[in-house]
Amino acid sequence: xxxxxxxxxxxxxxxxxxxxxxxxxxxxxxxxxxxxxxxxxxxxxxxxxxxxxxxxxxxxxxxxxxxxxxxxxxxxxxxxxxxxxxxxxxxxxxxxxxxxxxxxxxxxxxxxxxxxxxxxxxxxxxxxxxxxxxxxxxxxxxxxxxxxxxxxxxxxxxxxxxxxxxxxxxxxxxxxxxxxxxxxxxxxxxxxxxxxxxxxxxxxxxxxxxxxxxxxxxxxxxxxxxxxxxxxxxxxxxxxxx
Amino acid sequence: xxxxxxxxxxxxxxxxxxxxxxxxxxxxxxxxxxxxxxxxxxxxxxxxxxxxxxxxxxxxxxxxxxxxxxxxxxxxxxxxxxxxxxxxxxxxxxxxxxxxxxxxxxxxxxxxxxxxxxxxxxxxxxxxxxxxxxxxxxxxxxxxxxxxxxxxxxxxxxxxxxxxxxxxxxxxxxxxxxxxxxxxxxxxxxxxxxxxxxxxxxxxxxxxxxxxxxxxxxxxxxxxxxxxxxxxxxxxxxxxxx
DNA sequence: TCAAGTTGTCTAGTATCATAGACAACTTGA
DNA sequence: TCAAGTTGTCTATGATACTAGACAACTTGA
Numbered sequence: 001x002x003x004x005x006x007x008x009x010x011x012x013x014x015x016x017x018x019x020x021x022x023x024x025x026x027x028x029x030x031x032x033x034x035x036x037x038x039x040x041x042x043x044x045x046x047x048x049x050x051x052x053x054x055x056x057x058x059x060x061x062x063x064x065x066x067x068x069x070x071x072x073x074x075x076x077x078x079x080x081x082x083x084x085x086x087x088x089x090x091x092x093x094x095x096x097x098x099x100x101x102x103x104x105x106x107x108x109x110x111x112x113x114x115x116x117x118x119x120x121x122x123x124x125x126x127x128x129x130x131x132x133x134x135x136x137x138x139x140x141x142x143x144x145x146x147x148x149x150x151x152x153x154x155x156x157x158x159x160x161x162x163x164x165x166x167x168x169x170x171x172x173x174x175x176x177x178x179x180x181x182x183x184x185x186x187x188x189x190x191x192x193x194x195x196x197x198x199x200x201x202x203x204x205x206x207x208x209x210x211x212x213x214x215x216x217x218x219x220x221x222x223x224x225x226x227x228x229x230x231x232x233x234x235x236x237x238x239x240x241x242x
Numbered sequence: 243x244x245x246x247x248x249x250x251x252x253x254x255x256x257x258x259x260x261x262x263x264x265x266x267x268x269x270x271x272x273x274x275x276x277x278x279x280x281x282x283x284x285x286x287x288x289x290x291x292x293x294x295x296x297x298x299x300x301x302x303x304x305x306x307x308x309x310x311x312x313x314x315x316x317x318x319x320x321x322x323x324x325x326x327x328x329x330x331x332x333x334x335x336x337x338x339x340x341x342x343x344x345x346x347x348x349x350x351x352x353x354x355x356x357x358x359x360x361x362x363x364x365x366x367x368x369x370x371x372x373x374x375x376x377x378x379x380x381x382x383x384x385x386x387x388x389x390x391x392x393x394x395x396x397x398x399x400x401x402x403x404x405x406x407x408x409x410x411x412x413x414x415x416x417x418x419x420x421x422x423x424x425x426x427x428x429x430x431x432x433x434x435x436x437x438x439x440x441x442x443x444x445x446x447x448x449x450x451x452x453x454x455x456x457x458x459x460x461x462x463x464x465x466x467x468x469x470x471x472x473x474x475x476x477x478x479x480x481x482x483x484x
Numbered sequence: 485t486c487a488a489g490t491t492g493t494c495t496a497g498t499a500t501c502a503t504a505g506a507c508a509a510c511t512t513g514a
Numbered sequence: 515t516c517a518a519g520t521t522g523t524c525t526a527t528g529a530t531a532c533t534a535g536a537c538a539a540c541t542t543g544a
Contacts, residue, residue: 009256010447037490048533069491070540114270189431189449189474191260205252207431207449232431279520290503311521312510
Protein backbone atom coordinates (compact mmCIF):
# COMPACT_ATOMS: atom_id res chain seq x y z
CA UNK A 1 0.00 0.00 0.00
CA UNK A 2 1.88 3.05 -1.27
CA UNK A 3 0.52 6.56 -1.62
CA UNK A 4 1.41 9.33 -4.02
CA UNK A 5 4.74 10.81 -3.12
CA UNK A 6 4.72 13.63 -5.61
CA UNK A 7 1.96 16.18 -5.26
CA UNK A 8 -1.19 14.71 -6.73
CA UNK A 9 -3.61 17.37 -5.59
CA UNK A 10 -5.25 14.81 -3.29
CA UNK A 11 -4.43 15.26 0.39
CA UNK A 12 -2.76 12.34 2.16
CA UNK A 13 -5.49 12.11 4.79
CA UNK A 14 -8.00 11.82 1.97
CA UNK A 15 -6.07 9.01 0.32
CA UNK A 16 -5.91 7.16 3.63
CA UNK A 17 -9.63 7.73 4.26
CA UNK A 18 -10.47 6.43 0.79
CA UNK A 19 -8.27 3.40 1.32
CA UNK A 20 -9.98 2.52 4.57
CA UNK A 21 -13.41 3.18 3.09
CA UNK A 22 -12.62 0.87 0.20
CA UNK A 23 -11.55 -1.76 2.71
CA UNK A 24 -14.92 -1.45 4.40
CA UNK A 25 -16.79 -1.46 1.09
CA UNK A 26 -15.15 -4.63 -0.23
CA UNK A 27 -15.38 -6.47 3.06
CA UNK A 28 -11.74 -6.49 4.19
CA UNK A 29 -13.04 -4.79 7.32
CA UNK A 30 -16.38 -6.29 8.26
CA UNK A 31 -19.10 -4.40 10.13
CA UNK A 32 -18.51 -4.34 13.88
CA UNK A 33 -14.89 -5.36 13.46
CA UNK A 34 -12.00 -3.48 15.02
CA UNK A 35 -9.74 -1.57 12.64
CA UNK A 36 -5.96 -1.78 13.06
CA UNK A 37 -4.62 0.74 15.57
CA UNK A 38 -3.83 4.27 14.45
CA UNK A 39 -0.11 3.56 14.69
CA UNK A 40 -0.40 0.44 12.57
CA UNK A 41 -2.45 2.23 9.92
CA UNK A 42 0.10 5.03 9.92
CA UNK A 43 2.89 2.53 9.27
CA UNK A 44 0.89 0.77 6.57
CA UNK A 45 0.39 4.00 4.62
CA UNK A 46 3.71 5.47 5.73
CA UNK A 47 2.16 8.65 7.11
CA UNK A 48 2.03 10.35 10.49
CA UNK A 49 -0.45 9.18 13.07
CA UNK A 50 -2.10 12.63 13.00
CA UNK A 51 -2.80 12.15 9.32
CA UNK A 52 -4.49 8.84 10.07
CA UNK A 53 -6.53 10.51 12.79
CA UNK A 54 -7.72 13.11 10.33
CA UNK A 55 -8.76 10.35 7.93
CA UNK A 56 -10.60 8.44 10.66
CA UNK A 57 -12.28 11.65 11.83
CA UNK A 58 -13.89 12.18 8.41
CA UNK A 59 -15.02 8.56 8.31
CA UNK A 60 -16.45 8.88 11.83
CA UNK A 61 -18.26 12.06 10.82
CA UNK A 62 -19.91 10.14 8.00
CA UNK A 63 -20.85 7.36 10.39
CA UNK A 64 -18.66 4.69 8.83
CA UNK A 65 -16.52 4.10 11.90
CA UNK A 66 -16.73 4.78 15.63
CA UNK A 67 -13.71 5.41 17.85
CA UNK A 68 -13.60 4.12 21.44
CA UNK A 69 -10.98 5.64 23.66
CA UNK A 70 -8.59 3.10 25.08
CA UNK A 71 -10.06 0.31 23.02
CA UNK A 72 -9.96 0.93 19.30
CA UNK A 73 -11.87 2.10 16.23
CA UNK A 74 -14.71 -0.04 14.97
CA UNK A 75 -16.48 -0.38 11.65
CA UNK A 76 -19.99 0.97 11.98
CA UNK A 77 -21.73 0.57 8.67
CA UNK A 78 -22.56 -2.48 6.64
CA UNK A 79 -22.26 -2.38 2.88
CA UNK A 80 -25.51 -1.52 1.21
CA UNK A 81 -27.28 -4.35 -0.57
CA UNK A 82 -27.34 -3.59 -4.25
CA UNK A 83 -30.00 -5.61 -6.02
CA UNK A 84 -28.74 -4.47 -9.39
CA UNK A 85 -25.88 -6.96 -9.44
CA UNK A 86 -26.20 -10.33 -11.04
CA UNK A 87 -29.74 -10.22 -12.29
CA UNK A 88 -29.61 -6.90 -14.02
CA UNK A 89 -28.81 -6.78 -17.68
CA UNK A 90 -27.06 -3.90 -19.34
CA UNK A 91 -30.06 -3.47 -21.63
CA UNK A 92 -32.35 -3.12 -18.65
CA UNK A 93 -30.30 -0.47 -16.93
CA UNK A 94 -29.02 1.56 -19.79
CA UNK A 95 -31.51 0.55 -22.46
CA UNK A 96 -34.31 1.40 -20.13
CA UNK A 97 -32.39 4.52 -19.13
CA UNK A 98 -34.81 7.02 -17.66
CA UNK A 99 -37.83 5.02 -18.68
CA UNK A 100 -38.40 3.54 -15.27
CA UNK A 101 -41.08 5.13 -13.13
CA UNK A 102 -38.50 5.30 -10.32
CA UNK A 103 -37.01 8.46 -11.72
CA UNK A 104 -37.11 11.80 -9.99
CA UNK A 105 -36.95 15.15 -11.75
CA UNK A 106 -34.31 17.51 -10.39
CA UNK A 107 -34.47 20.32 -12.87
CA UNK A 108 -35.63 21.17 -16.37
CA UNK A 109 -34.26 24.16 -18.22
CA UNK A 110 -33.58 25.61 -21.66
CA UNK A 111 -30.26 25.02 -23.34
CA UNK A 112 -28.68 25.32 -26.75
CA UNK A 113 -27.00 22.59 -28.77
CA UNK A 114 -23.22 22.37 -28.62
CA UNK A 115 -21.60 20.90 -31.70
CA UNK A 116 -21.56 17.48 -30.07
CA UNK A 117 -25.20 17.57 -29.03
CA UNK A 118 -26.25 18.88 -32.42
CA UNK A 119 -24.48 16.02 -34.17
CA UNK A 120 -26.06 13.42 -31.89
CA UNK A 121 -29.54 14.81 -32.40
CA UNK A 122 -29.16 15.69 -36.08
CA UNK A 123 -29.69 19.39 -35.43
CA UNK A 124 -27.69 22.54 -36.08
CA UNK A 125 -25.29 23.95 -33.51
CA UNK A 126 -27.11 26.44 -31.32
CA UNK A 127 -30.52 24.83 -31.87
CA UNK A 128 -32.81 25.27 -28.84
CA UNK A 129 -32.96 22.28 -26.49
CA UNK A 130 -34.66 21.27 -23.29
CA UNK A 131 -32.32 19.88 -20.68
CA UNK A 132 -33.72 17.58 -18.01
CA UNK A 133 -31.73 16.61 -14.91
CA UNK A 134 -33.05 13.53 -13.16
CA UNK A 135 -31.98 10.92 -10.64
CA UNK A 136 -32.93 7.28 -10.34
CA UNK A 137 -33.01 5.22 -7.19
CA UNK A 138 -33.26 1.61 -6.10
CA UNK A 139 -34.51 1.00 -2.58
CA UNK A 140 -33.95 4.66 -1.72
CA UNK A 141 -30.30 4.34 -2.78
CA UNK A 142 -29.46 6.73 -5.61
CA UNK A 143 -28.05 4.78 -8.53
CA UNK A 144 -27.55 7.33 -11.27
CA UNK A 145 -28.08 10.93 -12.30
CA UNK A 146 -28.89 11.76 -15.91
CA UNK A 147 -28.87 14.82 -18.09
CA UNK A 148 -31.26 14.43 -21.01
CA UNK A 149 -31.51 16.73 -24.02
CA UNK A 150 -34.48 17.01 -26.40
CA UNK A 151 -35.14 19.39 -29.26
CA UNK A 152 -37.45 22.21 -28.18
CA UNK A 153 -38.87 22.42 -31.71
CA UNK A 154 -39.70 18.73 -31.80
CA UNK A 155 -40.86 18.42 -28.18
CA UNK A 156 -42.18 21.79 -27.01
CA UNK A 157 -42.88 21.93 -23.28
CA UNK A 158 -41.12 18.63 -22.67
CA UNK A 159 -39.92 19.71 -19.23
CA UNK A 160 -43.45 20.04 -17.90
CA UNK A 161 -44.59 16.83 -19.55
CA UNK A 162 -41.72 14.96 -17.94
CA UNK A 163 -42.49 16.48 -14.57
CA UNK A 164 -46.00 15.02 -14.67
CA UNK A 165 -45.29 11.69 -16.40
CA UNK A 166 -41.92 11.09 -14.69
CA UNK A 167 -41.10 8.73 -17.50
CA UNK A 168 -39.28 9.24 -20.77
CA UNK A 169 -41.31 6.52 -22.48
CA UNK A 170 -44.57 8.20 -21.49
CA UNK A 171 -43.20 11.55 -22.58
CA UNK A 172 -42.45 10.21 -26.05
CA UNK A 173 -45.88 8.57 -26.26
CA UNK A 174 -47.32 11.98 -25.45
CA UNK A 175 -45.70 13.26 -28.65
CA UNK A 176 -46.98 10.32 -30.67
CA UNK A 177 -43.88 8.14 -30.54
CA UNK A 178 -44.83 4.58 -29.67
CA UNK A 179 -41.60 2.79 -30.37
CA UNK A 180 -37.95 3.69 -30.26
CA UNK A 181 -34.61 1.97 -29.82
CA UNK A 182 -31.09 2.63 -28.64
CA UNK A 183 -28.85 4.25 -31.21
CA UNK A 184 -25.38 4.54 -29.74
CA UNK A 185 -23.99 3.99 -26.25
CA UNK A 186 -20.59 5.13 -25.06
CA UNK A 187 -19.16 4.25 -21.67
CA UNK A 188 -16.29 5.80 -19.82
CA UNK A 189 -15.43 6.60 -16.22
CA UNK A 190 -14.65 9.77 -14.29
CA UNK A 191 -14.54 11.19 -10.82
CA UNK A 192 -17.89 12.47 -9.55
CA UNK A 193 -18.06 16.26 -9.50
CA UNK A 194 -19.44 18.03 -6.45
CA UNK A 195 -23.02 18.21 -7.71
CA UNK A 196 -23.19 14.59 -8.83
CA UNK A 197 -21.49 13.40 -5.65
CA UNK A 198 -24.13 15.17 -3.59
CA UNK A 199 -27.01 13.75 -5.62
CA UNK A 200 -25.58 10.25 -5.57
CA UNK A 201 -24.68 10.49 -1.90
CA UNK A 202 -21.10 9.67 -2.82
CA UNK A 203 -17.86 10.73 -1.19
CA UNK A 204 -15.92 13.18 -3.28
CA UNK A 205 -13.29 11.55 -5.40
CA UNK A 206 -15.33 8.39 -5.93
CA UNK A 207 -15.65 7.12 -9.49
CA UNK A 208 -18.75 7.20 -11.65
CA UNK A 209 -19.54 5.34 -14.84
CA UNK A 210 -20.43 7.88 -17.51
CA UNK A 211 -22.82 6.65 -20.17
CA UNK A 212 -23.59 8.74 -23.25
CA UNK A 213 -26.52 7.42 -25.22
CA UNK A 214 -28.91 8.46 -27.94
CA UNK A 215 -32.33 6.97 -28.63
CA UNK A 216 -33.70 6.91 -32.16
CA UNK A 217 -37.13 6.16 -33.57
CA UNK A 218 -37.86 3.22 -35.86
CA UNK A 219 -36.62 5.21 -38.86
CA UNK A 220 -33.31 5.92 -37.17
CA UNK A 221 -34.12 9.57 -36.50
CA UNK A 222 -32.53 10.74 -33.23
CA UNK A 223 -35.05 11.60 -30.53
CA UNK A 224 -33.23 12.19 -27.25
CA UNK A 225 -29.64 12.08 -26.14
CA UNK A 226 -28.45 11.82 -22.60
CA UNK A 227 -25.46 11.53 -20.30
CA UNK A 228 -25.90 9.36 -17.20
CA UNK A 229 -23.52 9.08 -14.29
CA UNK A 230 -23.74 5.83 -12.30
CA UNK A 231 -22.24 5.35 -8.84
CA UNK A 232 -19.57 2.83 -9.79
CA UNK A 233 -19.45 1.26 -6.37
CA UNK A 234 -23.12 0.36 -6.59
CA UNK A 235 -23.40 -0.90 -10.11
CA UNK A 236 -21.97 -3.30 -12.62
CA UNK A 237 -22.90 -3.36 -16.27
CA UNK A 238 -23.32 -6.70 -17.93
CA UNK A 239 -22.86 -6.78 -21.68
CA UNK A 240 -24.58 -9.54 -23.57
CA UNK A 241 -22.81 -10.89 -26.56
CA UNK A 242 -22.21 -14.03 -28.55
CA UNK B 243 -19.61 25.37 -12.09
CA UNK B 244 -19.02 25.27 -8.36
CA UNK B 245 -16.06 23.78 -6.53
CA UNK B 246 -15.81 22.35 -3.04
CA UNK B 247 -15.50 25.20 -0.60
CA UNK B 248 -15.07 23.23 2.58
CA UNK B 249 -11.92 21.17 2.90
CA UNK B 250 -12.49 18.12 0.75
CA UNK B 251 -8.95 16.85 0.64
CA UNK B 252 -8.82 17.63 -3.07
CA UNK B 253 -6.76 20.68 -4.01
CA UNK B 254 -8.47 23.45 -5.95
CA UNK B 255 -6.03 23.22 -8.84
CA UNK B 256 -6.84 19.54 -9.09
CA UNK B 257 -10.57 20.22 -9.19
CA UNK B 258 -10.03 22.77 -11.95
CA UNK B 259 -7.81 20.34 -13.86
CA UNK B 260 -10.44 17.62 -13.57
CA UNK B 261 -13.13 20.02 -14.75
CA UNK B 262 -11.17 21.02 -17.83
CA UNK B 263 -10.25 17.43 -18.54
CA UNK B 264 -13.87 16.45 -18.36
CA UNK B 265 -14.65 19.24 -20.80
CA UNK B 266 -12.10 17.82 -23.20
CA UNK B 267 -13.35 14.27 -22.70
CA UNK B 268 -16.98 15.05 -23.38
CA UNK B 269 -16.27 17.28 -26.34
CA UNK B 270 -17.06 20.71 -24.91
CA UNK B 271 -13.48 21.50 -25.89
CA UNK B 272 -12.69 19.75 -29.16
CA UNK B 273 -9.20 18.61 -30.16
CA UNK B 274 -7.17 21.47 -31.64
CA UNK B 275 -9.53 24.05 -30.23
CA UNK B 276 -8.44 26.98 -28.10
CA UNK B 277 -9.38 26.91 -24.43
CA UNK B 278 -10.76 30.05 -22.76
CA UNK B 279 -8.03 32.37 -21.47
CA UNK B 280 -6.54 31.75 -18.03
CA UNK B 281 -8.35 34.79 -16.65
CA UNK B 282 -11.68 33.58 -17.99
CA UNK B 283 -11.19 30.09 -16.58
CA UNK B 284 -10.23 31.63 -13.23
CA UNK B 285 -13.47 33.61 -13.20
CA UNK B 286 -15.50 30.56 -14.22
CA UNK B 287 -14.21 28.50 -11.31
CA UNK B 288 -13.84 31.52 -9.00
CA UNK B 289 -10.17 30.87 -8.29
CA UNK B 290 -6.93 32.76 -8.77
CA UNK B 291 -5.23 32.76 -12.15
CA UNK B 292 -2.19 31.04 -10.61
CA UNK B 293 -4.42 28.17 -9.53
CA UNK B 294 -5.64 27.83 -13.10
CA UNK B 295 -2.04 27.87 -14.33
CA UNK B 296 -1.19 25.03 -11.99
CA UNK B 297 -4.13 23.04 -13.33
CA UNK B 298 -3.17 23.72 -16.93
CA UNK B 299 0.46 22.81 -16.18
CA UNK B 300 -0.53 19.31 -15.07
CA UNK B 301 -2.73 18.85 -18.12
CA UNK B 302 0.13 20.04 -20.35
CA UNK B 303 2.51 17.63 -18.64
CA UNK B 304 0.16 14.79 -19.49
CA UNK B 305 -0.06 15.97 -23.07
CA UNK B 306 -3.72 16.92 -23.01
CA UNK B 307 -3.19 20.61 -23.75
CA UNK B 308 -0.41 22.76 -25.16
CA UNK B 309 0.17 26.40 -24.16
CA UNK B 310 1.35 28.97 -26.72
CA UNK B 311 2.70 32.18 -25.30
CA UNK B 312 0.84 35.22 -26.49
CA UNK B 313 -1.78 33.15 -28.22
CA UNK B 314 -3.60 30.71 -25.98
CA UNK B 315 -3.85 27.15 -24.73
CA UNK B 316 -4.97 24.47 -27.14
CA UNK B 317 -6.51 21.03 -26.74
CA UNK B 318 -4.08 18.34 -27.83
CA UNK B 319 -5.56 14.86 -27.44
CA UNK B 320 -8.69 12.87 -28.16
CA UNK B 321 -9.90 9.65 -26.54
CA UNK B 322 -9.45 6.33 -28.23
CA UNK B 323 -12.80 4.80 -29.21
CA UNK B 324 -13.06 1.15 -28.17
CA UNK B 325 -16.03 -0.70 -29.64
CA UNK B 326 -17.54 -3.55 -27.61
CA UNK B 327 -18.46 -6.40 -29.92
CA UNK B 328 -18.35 -10.16 -29.54
CA UNK B 329 -15.34 -10.53 -31.79
CA UNK B 330 -13.21 -7.49 -31.10
CA UNK B 331 -9.47 -7.86 -30.80
CA UNK B 332 -7.38 -5.18 -29.19
CA UNK B 333 -4.94 -5.10 -32.09
CA UNK B 334 -7.72 -4.56 -34.61
CA UNK B 335 -9.30 -1.70 -32.70
CA UNK B 336 -6.09 0.14 -32.07
CA UNK B 337 -4.81 -0.53 -35.57
CA UNK B 338 -8.05 0.71 -37.09
CA UNK B 339 -7.61 4.03 -35.31
CA UNK B 340 -4.27 4.57 -36.98
CA UNK B 341 -2.31 3.69 -33.85
CA UNK B 342 0.33 1.02 -33.40
CA UNK B 343 -0.77 -1.73 -31.01
CA UNK B 344 1.73 -3.36 -28.65
CA UNK B 345 1.45 -5.97 -25.96
CA UNK B 346 3.93 -6.49 -23.17
CA UNK B 347 4.22 -9.32 -20.66
CA UNK B 348 4.75 -8.17 -17.10
CA UNK B 349 4.64 -11.40 -15.21
CA UNK B 350 3.44 -14.98 -15.47
CA UNK B 351 2.97 -17.14 -12.38
CA UNK B 352 1.06 -20.09 -10.99
CA UNK B 353 -2.21 -19.56 -9.20
CA UNK B 354 -5.18 -21.56 -7.99
CA UNK B 355 -8.83 -21.02 -8.88
CA UNK B 356 -10.94 -19.06 -6.44
CA UNK B 357 -14.64 -19.93 -6.47
CA UNK B 358 -15.30 -17.04 -8.86
CA UNK B 359 -12.55 -18.02 -11.28
CA UNK B 360 -13.55 -21.67 -11.16
CA UNK B 361 -17.12 -20.83 -12.04
CA UNK B 362 -16.06 -18.63 -14.95
CA UNK B 363 -13.75 -21.29 -16.37
CA UNK B 364 -15.94 -24.31 -15.60
CA UNK B 365 -13.33 -25.79 -13.23
CA UNK B 366 -13.29 -26.82 -9.59
CA UNK B 367 -12.23 -24.44 -6.84
CA UNK B 368 -8.51 -24.82 -6.24
CA UNK B 369 -7.76 -26.05 -9.77
CA UNK B 370 -4.26 -25.02 -10.94
CA UNK B 371 -4.16 -21.92 -13.13
CA UNK B 372 -1.61 -19.82 -14.92
CA UNK B 373 -1.92 -16.11 -14.24
CA UNK B 374 -0.53 -13.69 -16.81
CA UNK B 375 -0.10 -9.98 -16.10
CA UNK B 376 0.22 -7.89 -19.23
CA UNK B 377 -0.06 -4.33 -20.43
CA UNK B 378 -1.25 -3.11 -23.81
CA UNK B 379 -0.22 0.10 -25.46
CA UNK B 380 -1.20 2.26 -28.41
CA UNK B 381 1.68 4.34 -29.76
CA UNK B 382 3.69 4.00 -26.53
CA UNK B 383 0.72 5.18 -24.44
CA UNK B 384 -0.40 2.46 -22.04
CA UNK B 385 -4.09 1.73 -22.53
CA UNK B 386 -4.86 -1.16 -20.23
CA UNK B 387 -3.36 -3.73 -17.88
CA UNK B 388 -4.84 -7.21 -17.79
CA UNK B 389 -4.70 -10.21 -15.53
CA UNK B 390 -5.49 -13.35 -17.50
CA UNK B 391 -6.16 -16.79 -16.07
CA UNK B 392 -5.92 -20.08 -18.00
CA UNK B 393 -6.21 -23.66 -16.83
CA UNK B 394 -2.76 -25.24 -16.37
CA UNK B 395 -4.17 -28.62 -17.33
CA UNK B 396 -5.63 -27.32 -20.56
CA UNK B 397 -2.78 -24.97 -21.49
CA UNK B 398 0.46 -26.26 -19.94
CA UNK B 399 3.36 -23.85 -20.21
CA UNK B 400 1.07 -21.02 -21.35
CA UNK B 401 3.23 -18.38 -19.66
CA UNK B 402 6.23 -19.12 -21.83
CA UNK B 403 4.13 -19.36 -24.97
CA UNK B 404 2.64 -15.95 -24.26
CA UNK B 405 6.06 -14.48 -23.62
CA UNK B 406 7.16 -15.42 -27.12
CA UNK B 407 3.93 -14.81 -29.05
CA UNK B 408 2.91 -11.66 -27.10
CA UNK B 409 -0.64 -12.26 -28.24
CA UNK B 410 -3.53 -14.14 -26.71
CA UNK B 411 -4.91 -15.01 -30.15
CA UNK B 412 -1.61 -16.59 -31.20
CA UNK B 413 -1.34 -18.42 -27.90
CA UNK B 414 -4.69 -20.07 -28.46
CA UNK B 415 -3.73 -21.00 -32.03
CA UNK B 416 -0.65 -22.67 -30.53
CA UNK B 417 -2.99 -24.98 -28.62
CA UNK B 418 -5.06 -25.70 -31.69
CA UNK B 419 -7.81 -23.15 -31.12
CA UNK B 420 -8.49 -21.23 -34.29
CA UNK B 421 -11.58 -19.32 -33.36
CA UNK B 422 -13.07 -18.03 -30.17
CA UNK B 423 -15.56 -15.42 -29.15
CA UNK B 424 -16.45 -13.27 -26.18
CA UNK B 425 -18.68 -15.00 -23.63
CA UNK B 426 -19.56 -12.49 -20.96
CA UNK B 427 -18.38 -8.98 -20.31
CA UNK B 428 -18.93 -7.06 -17.12
CA UNK B 429 -17.95 -3.45 -16.77
CA UNK B 430 -17.53 -1.34 -13.69
CA UNK B 431 -15.21 1.41 -12.54
CA UNK B 432 -12.76 1.86 -9.69
CA UNK B 433 -9.79 3.92 -8.62
CA UNK B 434 -6.47 2.65 -9.92
CA UNK B 435 -4.37 0.98 -7.26
CA UNK B 436 -0.69 1.87 -6.93
CA UNK B 437 0.57 -0.93 -9.17
CA UNK B 438 -1.93 -0.30 -11.95
CA UNK B 439 -1.42 3.44 -11.75
CA UNK B 440 2.31 2.97 -12.24
CA UNK B 441 1.87 0.62 -15.18
CA UNK B 442 -0.71 2.85 -16.84
CA UNK B 443 1.31 5.98 -16.16
CA UNK B 444 -1.71 7.37 -14.31
CA UNK B 445 -1.83 9.75 -11.38
CA UNK B 446 -3.06 8.07 -8.22
CA UNK B 447 -6.74 8.53 -7.60
CA UNK B 448 -7.57 8.43 -11.31
CA UNK B 449 -10.41 6.14 -12.39
CA UNK B 450 -10.07 2.95 -14.37
CA UNK B 451 -12.69 0.98 -16.24
CA UNK B 452 -12.64 -2.57 -14.93
CA UNK B 453 -13.70 -5.19 -17.46
CA UNK B 454 -14.21 -8.80 -16.45
CA UNK B 455 -14.52 -11.03 -19.46
CA UNK B 456 -14.41 -14.68 -20.42
CA UNK B 457 -13.66 -15.99 -23.89
CA UNK B 458 -15.24 -19.23 -25.03
CA UNK B 459 -14.60 -21.48 -28.01
CA UNK B 460 -17.18 -22.12 -30.72
CA UNK B 461 -18.85 -24.76 -28.52
CA UNK B 462 -19.24 -22.33 -25.67
CA UNK B 463 -16.53 -23.98 -23.55
CA UNK B 464 -14.68 -21.36 -21.44
CA UNK B 465 -11.04 -20.89 -22.47
CA UNK B 466 -9.62 -17.90 -20.66
CA UNK B 467 -10.99 -15.35 -18.22
CA UNK B 468 -9.47 -12.01 -17.52
CA UNK B 469 -9.79 -8.75 -15.65
CA UNK B 470 -8.61 -5.68 -17.54
CA UNK B 471 -8.17 -2.18 -16.17
CA UNK B 472 -8.42 0.60 -18.77
CA UNK B 473 -7.23 4.15 -18.18
CA UNK B 474 -10.62 5.87 -18.26
CA UNK B 475 -9.16 9.16 -19.39
CA UNK B 476 -7.75 7.59 -22.55
CA UNK B 477 -10.55 5.33 -23.63
CA UNK B 478 -14.22 5.30 -24.42
CA UNK B 479 -16.21 2.10 -24.87
CA UNK B 480 -18.68 2.18 -27.69
CA UNK B 481 -21.59 -0.24 -27.48
CA UNK B 482 -23.11 -1.00 -30.83
CA UNK B 483 -26.75 -1.89 -30.88
CA UNK B 484 -29.87 -1.66 -32.99
C1' DT C 485 -3.37 -4.38 40.66
C1' DC C 486 -0.59 -3.34 36.86
C1' DA C 487 1.53 -3.20 32.39
C1' DA C 488 0.62 -2.86 27.67
C1' DG C 489 -1.97 -0.91 24.24
C1' DT C 490 -5.44 2.17 22.77
C1' DT C 491 -7.56 6.97 21.58
C1' DG C 492 -7.51 12.17 22.82
C1' DT C 493 -5.10 16.55 23.06
C1' DC C 494 -1.52 19.79 23.18
C1' DT C 495 2.72 22.43 21.11
C1' DA C 496 5.82 23.35 17.32
C1' DG C 497 8.16 23.48 12.79
C1' DT C 498 8.28 22.80 7.64
C1' DA C 499 6.12 22.31 3.15
C1' DT C 500 2.38 23.04 0.10
C1' DC C 501 -1.86 25.54 -1.34
C1' DA C 502 -4.06 29.63 -2.67
C1' DT C 503 -4.34 34.45 -3.17
C1' DA C 504 -2.70 39.05 -4.85
C1' DG C 505 -0.27 42.23 -7.76
C1' DA C 506 3.10 43.62 -11.11
C1' DC C 507 5.46 43.30 -15.26
C1' DA C 508 7.90 40.86 -19.19
C1' DA C 509 7.46 38.34 -23.59
C1' DC C 510 4.84 37.22 -27.22
C1' DT C 511 0.77 36.92 -30.83
C1' DT C 512 -2.92 38.71 -33.24
C1' DG C 513 -5.61 41.78 -35.90
C1' DA C 514 -6.79 46.46 -37.06
C1' DT D 515 3.03 50.20 -36.33
C1' DC D 516 0.33 49.75 -32.34
C1' DA D 517 -3.13 48.41 -29.01
C1' DA D 518 -5.34 44.62 -26.99
C1' DG D 519 -5.05 40.18 -25.38
C1' DT D 520 -2.41 36.19 -24.37
C1' DT D 521 1.04 33.21 -21.57
C1' DG D 522 5.45 33.37 -18.52
C1' DT D 523 7.78 34.77 -14.32
C1' DC D 524 8.74 37.15 -10.20
C1' DT D 525 7.72 38.62 -5.15
C1' DA D 526 4.91 38.36 -1.11
C1' DT D 527 1.41 36.81 2.41
C1' DG D 528 -1.82 33.96 4.97
C1' DA D 529 -4.12 29.44 5.41
C1' DT D 530 -3.86 24.58 5.37
C1' DA D 531 -1.45 20.03 5.31
C1' DC D 532 1.91 17.11 7.28
C1' DT D 533 5.30 15.71 10.40
C1' DA D 534 7.23 15.19 15.15
C1' DG D 535 7.15 14.49 19.99
C1' DA D 536 5.08 14.38 24.44
C1' DC D 537 1.71 13.15 27.66
C1' DA D 538 -3.15 12.45 29.45
C1' DA D 539 -7.22 9.39 29.66
C1' DC D 540 -8.99 5.16 29.11
C1' DT D 541 -9.58 -0.17 28.20
C1' DT D 542 -8.08 -4.73 28.27
C1' DG D 543 -6.17 -8.93 29.86
C1' DA D 544 -2.78 -11.24 32.66
